[in-house]
Amino acid sequence: xxxxxxxxxxxxxxxxxxxxxxxxxxxxxxxxxxxxxxxxxxxxxxxxxxxxxxxxxxxxxxxxxxxxxxxxxxxxxxxxxxxxxxxxxxxxxxxxxxxxxxxxxxxxxxxxxxxxxxxxxxxxxxxxxxxxxxxxxxxxxxxxxxxxxxxxxxxxxxxxxxxxxxxxxxxxxxxxxxxxxxxxxxxxxxxxxxxxxxxxxxxxxxxxxxxxxxxxxxxxxxxxxxxxxxxxxxxxxxxxxxxxxxxxxxxxxxxxxxxxxxxxxxxxxxxxxxxxxxxxxxxxxxxxxxxxxxxxxxxxxxxxxxxxxxxxxxxxxxxxxxxxxxxxxxxxxxxxxxxxxxxxxxxxxxxxxxxxxxxxxxxxxxxxxxxxxxxxxxxxxxxxxxxxxxxxxxxxxxxxxxxxxxxxxxxxxxxxxxxxxxxxxxxxxxxxxxxxxxxxxxxxxxxxxxxxxxxxxxxxxxxxxxxxxxxxxxxxxxxxxxxxxxxxxxxxxxxxxxxxx
Amino acid sequence: xxxxxxxxxxxxxxxxxxxxxxxxxxxxxxxxxxxxxxxxxxxxxxxxxxxxxxxxxxxxxxxxxxxxxxxxxxxxxxxxxxxxxxxxxxxxxxxxxxxxxxxxxxxxxxxxxxxxxxxxxxxxxxxxxxxxxxxxxxxxxxxxxxxxxxxxxxxxxxxxxxxxxxxxxxxxxxxxxxxxxxxxxxxxxxxxxxxxxxxxxxxxxxxxxxxxxxxxxxxxxxxxxxxxxxxxxxxxxxxxxxxxxxxxxxxxxxxxxxxxxxxxxxxxxxxxxxxxxxxxxxxxxxxxxxxxxxxxxxxxxxxxxxxxxxxxxxxxxxxxxxxxxxxxxxxxxxxxxxxxxx
Numbered sequence: 001x002x003x004x005x006x007x008x009x010x011x012x013x014x015x016x017x018x019x020x021x022x023x024x025x026x027x028x029x030x031x032x033x034x035x036x037x038x039x040x041x042x043x044x045x046x047x048x049x050x051x052x053x054x055x056x057x058x059x060x061x062x063x064x065x066x067x068x069x070x071x072x073x074x075x076x077x078x079x080x081x082x083x084x085x086x087x088x089x090x091x092x093x094x095x096x097x098x099x100x101x102x103x104x105x106x107x108x109x110x111x112x113x114x115x116x117x118x119x120x121x122x123x124x125x126x127x128x129x130x131x132x133x134x135x136x137x138x139x140x141x142x143x144x145x146x147x148x149x150x151x152x153x154x155x156x157x158x159x160x161x162x163x164x165x166x167x168x169x170x171x172x173x174x175x176x177x178x179x180x181x182x183x184x185x186x187x188x189x190x191x192x193x194x195x196x197x198x199x200x201x202x203x204x205x206x207x208x209x210x211x212x213x214x215x216x217x218x219x220x221x222x223x224x225x226x227x228x229x230x231x232x233x234x235x236x237x238x239x240x241x242x243x244x245x246x247x248x249x250x251x252x253x254x255x256x257x258x259x260x261x262x263x264x265x266x267x268x269x270x271x272x273x274x275x276x277x278x279x280x281x282x283x284x285x286x287x288x289x290x291x292x293x294x295x296x297x298x299x300x301x302x303x304x305x306x307x308x309x310x311x312x313x314x315x316x317x318x319x320x321x322x323x324x325x326x327x328x329x330x331x332x333x334x335x336x337x338x339x340x341x342x343x344x345x346x347x348x349x350x351x352x353x354x355x356x357x358x359x360x361x362x363x364x365x366x367x368x369x370x371x372x373x374x375x376x377x378x379x380x381x382x383x384x385x386x387x388x389x390x391x392x393x394x395x396x397x398x399x400x401x402x403x404x405x406x407x408x409x410x411x412x413x414x415x416x417x418x419x420x421x422x423x424x425x426x427x428x429x430x431x432x433x434x435x436x437x438x439x440x441x442x443x444x445x446x447x448x449x450x451x452x453x454x455x456x457x458x459x460x461x462x463x464x465x466x467x468x469x470x471x472x473x474x475x476x477x478x479x480x481x482x483x484x485x486x487x488x489x490x491x492x493x494x495x496x497x498x499x500x501x
Numbered sequence: 502x503x504x505x506x507x508x509x510x511x512x513x514x515x516x517x518x519x520x521x522x523x524x525x526x527x528x529x530x531x532x533x534x535x536x537x538x539x540x541x542x543x544x545x546x547x548x549x550x551x552x553x554x555x556x557x558x559x560x561x562x563x564x565x566x567x568x569x570x571x572x573x574x575x576x577x578x579x580x581x582x583x584x585x586x587x588x589x590x591x592x593x594x595x596x597x598x599x600x601x602x603x604x605x606x607x608x609x610x611x612x613x614x615x616x617x618x619x620x621x622x623x624x625x626x627x628x629x630x631x632x633x634x635x636x637x638x639x640x641x642x643x644x645x646x647x648x649x650x651x652x653x654x655x656x657x658x659x660x661x662x663x664x665x666x667x668x669x670x671x672x673x674x675x676x677x678x679x680x681x682x683x684x685x686x687x688x689x690x691x692x693x694x695x696x697x698x699x700x701x702x703x704x705x706x707x708x709x710x711x712x713x714x715x716x717x718x719x720x721x722x723x724x725x726x727x728x729x730x731x732x733x734x735x736x737x738x739x740x741x742x743x744x745x746x747x748x749x750x751x752x753x754x755x756x757x758x759x760x761x762x763x764x765x766x767x768x769x770x771x772x773x774x775x776x777x778x779x780x781x782x783x784x785x786x787x788x789x790x791x792x793x794x795x796x797x798x799x800x801x802x803x804x805x806x807x808x809x810x811x812x813x814x815x816x817x818x819x820x821x822x823x824x825x826x827x828x829x830x831x832x833x834x835x836x837x838x839x840x841x842x843x
Contacts, residue, residue, distance in 0.1 A: 042556075043584075046562065046566075046584070047582075049563075049566065050566045050567070050569075050570065053801070140709075140712060140713035140714075141713065142713070143710060143713060143715035144710070144715065184588060184677070186676050186677070186700050186701070186702050187700050188677075189620070189677040189678075189840070196623070198587065198588055198591065198592050198595060198625065199587065199592065201587050201588035201591075201592065202586055202587035202588060202592070267705075267706075267709050317709070321712060321734065322728045322729060322732065322734075323705065323708060323709045323712060324705045325705075327556060329705075330559070330703075330705050333728075334563050336728075337724070337728070337804050337805055338563075338801055338804055338805075339804075340804055343728050344728045344729055344731065344732030344734060345732050345734065346731070346732050409585065448702070452699060452700075452701075455671075455697065455699050456671055456697075456699060456715065456716065458668070458697070
């Protein structure tokens, strides 16, 4: 069978000593930069790119890819431990993951994230090996109209689940959308809400918002309370998931993997939706819907798996078409070119050892990540025993360093102060930051694709229903809306996106 | 135990910054070739920062990192590349314009240096007055490409087709002020037609939609398009430079294809703040020349479909002349098109 031959070729390449070594270096670096919010994989890959010029092409790409998916792994660690998400996917993990850490179950949350990521990575790697080219062709059928409908569906599914006073959740989403519009409009060049600050032309960075709204606001909230001021975590209970936990995470991991693998293929923002969608789905079908936001392990297992699966399958457009879905992928296109390889459909036929070697290395990388991360859990959890008066300045320090390193711009650091105070005020008003973040991430995507679809159709709105994929997605959106307004389900809505007790 | 975890985090930062330093080249401290004992004789005695006003990994960033290593070796110091993105490169450029004029802050900028005054109202700096030019680096050719099932077969067909179907054809670009946007403006001027432009956030998404057939055609740097052209995923009409590109030998130039007015390349140059001592600028120019003659740099640029500029262009004078000429050209094109970025 062809596939087996190809995989044999892939593993014989990926298992060469230097390739395993650089795969390890890649995932190690990826984990390290993932742990620090701000110092993202993009900056790391950019800095390492010149070093890889002297490597074999496959070795270079194996290492760079390792940094990317390694960072997806590492990002969950700080989100769970100290509520400091560095990427939108990690913000979802923080919802229940950090709640678990507060209950002394950080170990179980971290282990769930690691195991879920591993399973998702494995399945997604198989998907890459089996069906990359046809999947990429499907992804290309997604134009602006389809992306608009897809993101709208994602937004509606998540809104439908926002808890508490619907008005407050809606207000938070709207506020998030407004923050998302800050910056230069890409269609007309008009600066929006920039107040003559040139730093705002590029928009507000996600890391500043997430670190401020989650991390800093959380610290302010902890400090006001005499009891939490000394220790956040009451006592560390079992380090590993209990049998009950293990039973509960199997299905969410598998569902998350499926959702993530499917969405990750779409280069125009699919991976952003993966963890949001998985969380919403888990919340909706769980029998313990009310536990979500209060440390439901499913809320960690699903989104983490979805995120990692999407990270793997987002390589599909890159490897089969030479089209980057993420800035890191764009850097890898540069790496391909510098090594004299033309990224595009020809890679599969011209460089089979490279194509299959890279795919095989992703599985090896996932094994290495699991081996690297499981033993670290004990260490991470012990970090929570650091007295809070020592821990919280450290958290703020790292948050500031990480945010500064985004663009060497002091403005981004001021932004975390602003969003930290805003987040604190909102918590005091009974509003949750999670819907705000949702609006911040998805709002601009909705706007961008809506306007682009209408530009291409010359203002004809029927484009959304005459294009079949878009029509199907919109039908699903309406179905989701109808389901939400049904009174029977209304009750459940009370409990999603809960952040505080 | 708690220190372990903390050191782990610190180590993570350490690794990253160490790597940054290493990648900038391991030039030994061999400086001091000028015998004069002026205040700048010891230049450089600390790290030089190269500011790239665009995202890491973009074509400009790649070119900068390519020349940073041989330049550092020649200067006998370290070069650290920093990405200060935003507002079409004007954030990074503004920062360098305000930086200390000591030669330790250097800006790499492209064609956007000459278009920003026309695009932005409150730029905050004047390209000719607030900077000293070090020299040109490379001129990246651009290509006119279309979705593969787009009807026109040649550049002449394309011009005729878009004129006849101006209300249907879509022209993609990578955002206001991007090279692809400027090239698209020039195309419309040269062809004498006004088309519906579809802006994207960056070249990646624009190219994705072109390959997917969502938009009709665009104009972009060979750095981005040559792979898709070679794979037959997009249809290529012409390259916008006087000579053909080595990596795409079959692609005619715009002059050969009958649209000689369409001449554009993404030229890159190095700048320092105005007032930088002339001997420091001179040292940087010399180092740039050395880097551009480096066989490794030539090879790497060839793979990107471009080449270093000839040695006589890697000078302050040639660079200033180019910038003056381009400022005039783009002021007119942009004013005629009625485009404003702010």
